[in-house]
Amino acid sequence: MRKFQPYIYHKSMKMKAGKLLLLLLCLKAFSYAVIATPQTCPAKDGTACGDSDDWKGEFFPGIPKIKYEGLSSKNPLAFKWYNAEEEILGKKMKDWFRFSVAFWHTFRGTGSDPFGAPTKYWPWEDGTNSLAMAKRRMRANFEFIDKLGVDWWCFHDRDIAPDGNTLEEANANLDEVVALAKELQGKKKVLWGTAQLFMHPRYMHGAATSSELGVYAYAAAQVKKAMEVTHYLGGENYVFWGGREGYQSLLNTDMERELNHLARFFEAAVAYKKKIGFKGTLLIEPKPQEPTKHQYDWDAATTSNFLRKYGLIGEFKLNIECNHATLSGHSCHHELETARINGLLGNIDANTGDPQVGWDTDQFLVDIQEATMIMLSVIKNGGIAPGGFNFDAKLRRESTDVEDLFIAHIFGMDTMARGLRNAAKLIENGSLAELVRKRYQSFDTELGALVEAGKADFEMLEKKAKEWGELKVASAKQELAEMILQSVL
Ligand SMILES: [Mn+2]
Numbered sequence: 386m387r388k389f390q391p392y393i394y395h396k397s398m399k400m401k402a403g404k405l406l407l408l409l410l411c412l413k414a415f416s417y418a419v420i421a422t423p424q425t426c427p428a429k430d431g432t433a434c435g436d437s438d439d440w441k442g443e444f445f446p447g448i449p450k451i452k453y454e455g456l457s458s459k460n461p462l463a464f465k466w467y468n469a470e471e472e473i474l475g476k477k478m479k480d481w482f483r484f485s486v487a488f489w490h491t492f493r494g495t496g497s498d499p500f501g502a503p504t505k506y507w508p509w510e511d512g513t514n515s516l517a518m519a520k521r522r523m524r525a526n527f528e529f530i531d532k533l534g535v536d537w538w539c540f541h542d543r544d545i546a547p548d549g550n551t552l553e554e555a556n557a558n559l560d561e562v563v564a565l566a567k568e569l570q571g572k573k574k575v576l577w578g579t580a581q582l583f584m585h586p587r588y589m590h591g592a593a594t595s596s597e598l599g600v601y602a603y604a605a606a607q608v609k610k611a612m613e614v615t616h617y618l619g620g621e622n623y624v625f626w627g628g629r630e631g632y633q634s635l636l637n638t639d640m641e642r643e644l645n646h647l648a649r650f651f652e653a654a655v656a657y658k659k660k661i662g663f664k665g666t667l668l669i670e671p672k673p674q675e676p677t678k679h680q681y682d683w684d685a686a687t688t689s690n691f692l693r694k695y696g697l698i699g700e701f702k703l704n705i706e707c708n709h710a711t712l713s714g715h716s717c718h719h720e721l722e723t724a725r726i727n728g729l730l731g732n733i734d735a736n737t738g739d740p741q742v743g744w745d746t747d748q749f750l751v752d753i754q755e756a757t758m759i760m761l762s763v764i765k766n767g768g769i770a771p772g773g774f775n776f777d778a779k780l781r782r783e784s785t786d787v788e789d790l791f792i793a794h795i796f797g798m799d800t801m802a803r804g805l806r807n808a809a810k811l812i813e814n815g816s817l818a819e820l821v822r823k824r825y826q827s828f829d830t831e832l833g834a835l836v837e838a839g840k841a842d843f844e845m846l847e848k849k850a851k852e853w854g855e856l857k858v859a860s861a862k863q864e865l866a867e868m869i870l871q872s873v874l
């Protein structure tokens with residue numbers, strides 16, 4: 386999960402509530418100066434765009450509802466592999482995936498990076514972080530997911546609505562935008578909501594693991610509200626991504642105390658979820674580092690150990706993000722399997738990194754082999770509902786056409802669909818499963834069964850070892866396994 390805010394928001398972040406009113410006024414003046422020379426409004430076609438959420442006409446004119454046209458199609462605005470209603474292994478493709486659009490990347494991603502200003506000037510943006518702009522963006526969101534043929538969307542609180550000078554003001558802003566989202570969403574649903582607990586300077590030491598009690602309390606209030614609005618919008622999951630829940634140096638950090646605080650925070654979230662009758666799954670999204678040097682939910686194994694230690698294992702599942710998996714030194718397939726065998730596979734943030742770049746690039750996942758491995762895990766898990774595949778992915782900085790938003794999602798959906806079709810072929814073919822079965826067949830014996838039941842002691846095993854003498858150990862057949870995999874790609 387990465388977060389973007391318009392340039393102006395970064396400026397306004399320097400405001401410290403109740404501290405420097407003068408600075409606030411100066412910054413306001415600065416904002417208005419920027420607004421006075423809007424870069425994108427009015428749109429070229431004369432569409433209305435001002436300090437109102439009115440928007441005449443379509444946000445994506447000329448882009449039709451995206452349809453499945455099959456392999457013969459050369460149309461970039463059509464699916465070649467993803468056929469929503471088609472059944473694969475007894476389930477509709479749309480039900481295997483439950484695809485979701487990530488509001489923050491698709492509607493708040495500006496293309497800015499630590500070295501450069503925004504590159505994306507969507508026609509509906511007026512360069513502000515106003516409430517009116519937030520509402521207009523929400524209308525664009527629903528037109529986008531409707532045209533794309535996706536049923537779910539995901540959001541952070543501070544991405545869909547502007548922050549406030551007080552918690553009350555921020556909550557009021559959120560309520561206003563959420564009321565509009567509720568009105569607009571119709572049959573579309575929230576896959577998950579979350580609170581953004583990393584952007585504001587108050588969260589510099591973390592949120593639930595901050596050294597400051599006041600920050601812990603503020604974070605709790607923000608999560609409380611985000612859970613309420615997720616519940617109100619019929620959300621099926623709620624995510625915790627601890628971007629700053631970690632440390633930069635152990636010298637100034639009481640790691641044990643911080644982890645205890647994090648566990649208490651999660652316990653309180655579970656209690657509040659039950660109190661408000663929210664039935665959605667609580668998900669933790671592991672990530673090893675960035676922005677902190679060390680993040681406490683490093684990977685699936687670390688996070689499941691944390692949940693087990695604090696007795697939270699039945700209350701949470703994991704949201705596995707593929708780019709986070711590779712940052713932790715694992716493949717996405719490894720993280721999915723680790724989550725699956727621990728009964729913790731809850732959701733997938735479908736994205737990927739760049740093998741030549743060492744950070745979280747949040748690219749659309751378009752590697753067919755990786756998609757196939759991912760779908761093998763998902764099929765073994767019997768699907769991931771009530772989770773789904775959230776496109777926590779963004780256009781490259783250099784991709785600046787509105788159409789690119791559609792092309793990227795279509796390509797991502799087609800790649801996952803191709804992965805599903807390949808994985809189904811692999812399962813129907815059966816030879817990979819047979820290879821694995823044969824590899825462990827020595828345990829399909831009387832003694833093997835005793836070992837697996839925990840009933841073979843060392844004396845018993847020593848007796849057998851002496852009886853069997855030196856062994857002929859079988860080949861692992863790795864190249865054959867890879868050959869079988871490639872035969873379905
Ligand atoms: Mn994510």
